[in-house]
Amino acid sequence: MDVQTVDKILDKFPDTTGNLIAILHEVQNHFNYLPEAELRYIAKKIDIPITQIYSIVHFYNRFTLSPKGKHEISICLGTACHVKGAGKILDELKEKLEINPGDTTEDMNFSLEVVRCIGACSLAPAVVIDEDTYGDLTPKKLTKTLSKYK
Ligand code: FES
Known part of the structure; x- marks a missing residue:
């Protein structure tokens, strides 16, 4: 302690x-x-x-009792993102990071959480990684984006 x-x-x-x-x-x-x-x-x-x-x-949901990864990924599953394929992006994240929402990767590099609308509906499907928003995501674009955080 x-x-x-x-x-x-x-x-x-x-x-x-x-x-x-x-x-x-x-x-x-x-x-x-x-x-x-x-x-x-x-x-x-x-x-x-x-x-x-x-x-x-x-x-307060901003508090957490378990260690978070170096980078926090929030994937939006709000209506606009859902309609534009956020489910596929979430599946890709789960597969690539080998974690579920609420979890942190073994190497402590990423934590993943699901959110509802991040105010970037015109960019759907969108994720926020740390302070940066990424939109119009496809599984391919997601891979490229994640590689920036390795
Ligand atoms: S629904 Fe995803 S940013 Fe609004």
């Missing part, structure tokens, strides 16, 4: 209970997920039940 890092984060917030979400956000930014040992340490240190932390973590 990385006590020093957690202590540094907690020190930034004099009102720890009132800033619990911001604290969790910083912890996740540092570790790329919310490690259980660190969450238990925070609960003990600020004297709140661990269940209070878990209820926040489960409420």
Whole structure:
């Protein structure tokens, strides 16, 4: 467990209970997920039940309790993308990465998640990798796109 890092984060917030979400956000930014040992340490240190932390973590879907890959792929299965063949792109992603949505590749390079509309319907089918949006995807274009992230 990385006590020093957690202590540094907690020190930034004099009102720890009132800033619990911001604290969790910083912890996740540092570790790329919310490690259980660190969450238990925070609960003990600020004297709140661990269940209070878990209820926040489960409420906000931006928080994750499992390690994420270096690159996060969000594939859109919203209506426009679905109609334009997002299912095939998802199948291709699953086959190439050998993971299902919600999982991370063994080499920790990619995490995959399904989302509903990323506001790029005119580019359907579309995926977001980290901060970049890729549209009009075909399985061939997807392969080329993924190779940028190896
Ligand atoms: S439905 Fe996929 S971007 Fe809108």
